[in-house]
Amino acid sequence: MLGAGLVEVPPVPYRDPADAIMENPEVPENRRFCSRCDEPVGRSREGRPGRTEGFCRNCGHPFSFTPKLKPGDTLGDQYEVLGCLAHGGLGWIYLARDHNVSGRWVVLKGLLDVGDSDAMAAATAERAFLAEVEHPNIVKIFNFVRHGGSGYIVMEYVGGRSLKDILLSRRRELGEDASLPLPQVIAYGLEVLSALGYLHNVGLLYCDFKPDNAIQSEEQLKLIDLGGVRRSFDAGSPIFGTPGYQAPEIAARGPSVPSDLYTVGRTLAVLSFPFRGYTKKHLRSLPPRDEVPLFQRYESYYRLLRRACHGDPARRFQSAAEMAEQLTGVLREVLSAEGTALPPAPSPLFGPEQNAAGAEVADLGNERNGDEPILRRLTPAEAAGALPVPLVAADDPAAGFLAGLTARDPG
Structure with a gap:
């Protein structure tokens, strides 16, 4: 169940990593652009296929869209490359096995264009502090390794x-x-x-x-x-x-x-x-x-x-x-x-009720002569004390003081 536990989303089967490896890893020509001037590069011309490596005709900046790792390569004496999974805006994504941790599947992300200093800076920044990020909805970064002059991020494999x-x-x-x-x-x-x-x-x-x-x-x-x-x-x-x-x-x-x-x-x-x-x-x-x-x-x-x-x-x-x-x-x-019956939601502004106020039966002796019992009338103080207590706003300068009070504290 996702969405605050209210929605049953159709599950996506876990994908076997071995089935996700690309047979012919290459960047489609319509997605090849210069990282400096954003002009198209590596395009076919006069019936000849476009280059996957070269220099931009507009600004002379080098480009490379060729995977730098091949199956069998080992990075850091630990990660064995099995093949390419995909390519994205910042680089090629490889599947590998971590031979130091029970042969687990990991993902290596390299740079798509090794001549792009901005992309290199982004990858370096990613490995510097994101290894400390811990959240169930965020992929886990394990390590950062270098191989052949390039850097690679090592992260968990998410099959889906x-x-x-x-x-x-x-x-x-x-x-x-x-x-x-x-x-x-x-x-x-x-x-x-x-x-x-x-x-x-x-x-x-x-x-x-x-x-x-x-x-x-x-x-x-x-x-x-x-x-x-x-x-x-x-x-x-x-x-x-x-x-x-x-x-x-x-x-x-x-x-x-x-x-x-x-x-x-x-x-x-x-x-x-x-x-x-x-x-x-x-x-x-x-x-x-x-x-x-x-x-x-x-x-x-x-x-x-x-x-x-x-x-x-x-x-x-x-x-x-x-x-x-x-x-x-x-x-x-x-x-x-849509007709879905939902349980009541807790208020983001008020706490739960203090007690079931007004549930006590009034003691009227024999005055009612067997009639149905009636509930005792609340005093103003009892009614006020039974109201839900407003929650303390986190940005209130007095939040620490207010959080230490109880509903029964005198005003």
């Missing part, structure tokens, strides 16, 4: 399918306009917010969340690509993002907690309805409500996305916990509208 793959699979089955069920999308969003909230609380920003960067394995969701993660006070490291998901103020102001939450809002939109033009016409906006049936049916969901994806970061959610609280409320409304 990305949210992007899950969406595309549904569209292949049901048509191009198909989307994931809204409760399932919200459940994914709550898991992601839990992970981002953890990162934010330890002073880190994820920066590049999108459907590609979360994998569901069986009934668990994990963030898998930590290449863009940076410290919240870091003003000098390269910033990685994806058009259609990245907040509009990034270039001018840099990343922040609200910009991270913006990426979650955009991802929720992409997964929950046919969001055409999200990288062009609606690069920095949502479609009008009257164009999206889902928005017409669930106004609260529409309002949540409008706030999460607002152009002004000051008008977005300011914490993952705040957004998760609102998203949970939307989920409960959606499930109720």
Whole structure:
């Protein structure tokens, strides 16, 4: 069960790592771009296939899209390479066995373009502090090793399918306009917010969340690509993002907690309805409500996305916990509208009731002559004492003092 334990998401079977190895690892030509000027490189011409290594014709910067590791290579006298799993924005991803820890499966992530200093800096930063990150919804970083002049991140293997793959699979089955069920999308969003909230609380920003960067394995969701993660006070490291998901103020102001939450809002939109033009016409906006049936049916969901994806970061959610609280409320409304009976939710503002006030039977002697007993009337002090106690706000300057009081303390 995901989404605050309210949604039963279809499980994704664990994928045998050996079955995931690519037979012919190469970067498609339409995804080859210069890391310096973003011009196309390595393209076919006059019937000749494009080069996988060379120099950009526009700026002269070197490029390389060839895997640097081959099956049988051993890194650090510990990790035996078995093959390539995939390629991404920051590098090739390899499957390996850790011969020092029971032959467990691990993933090695190298650099896609070894001439890209920004990518090298991102990988170096990733290994420096992310090995200390511990959260059930975030892939675990084990180690960092160097081989042949390149660095590689060693992380746990997560066998499953990305949210992007899950969406595309549904569209292949049901048509191009198909989307994931809204409760399932919200459940994914709550898991992601839990992970981002953890990162934010330890002073880190994820920066590049999108459907590609979360994998569901069986009934668990994990963030898998930590290449863009940076410290919240870091003003000098390269910033990685994806058009259609990245907040509009990034270039001018840099990343922040609200910009991270913006990426979650955009991802929720992409997964929950046919969001055409999200990288062009609606690069920095949502479609009008009257164009999206889902928005017409669930106004609260529409309002949540409008706030999460607002152009002004000051008008977005300011914490993952705040957004998760609102998203949970939307989920409960959606499930109720679909006929799902839900248990009462605890209040985020008040504690539980102190006692069952007004349950005592009044002692009236024989005055009632056998009539049904009546409940004793509460005094004002008893009624006030039975009310739920407001929870202490964590940002209240007097939070420590207030938390030490009890409901029975005199005012």
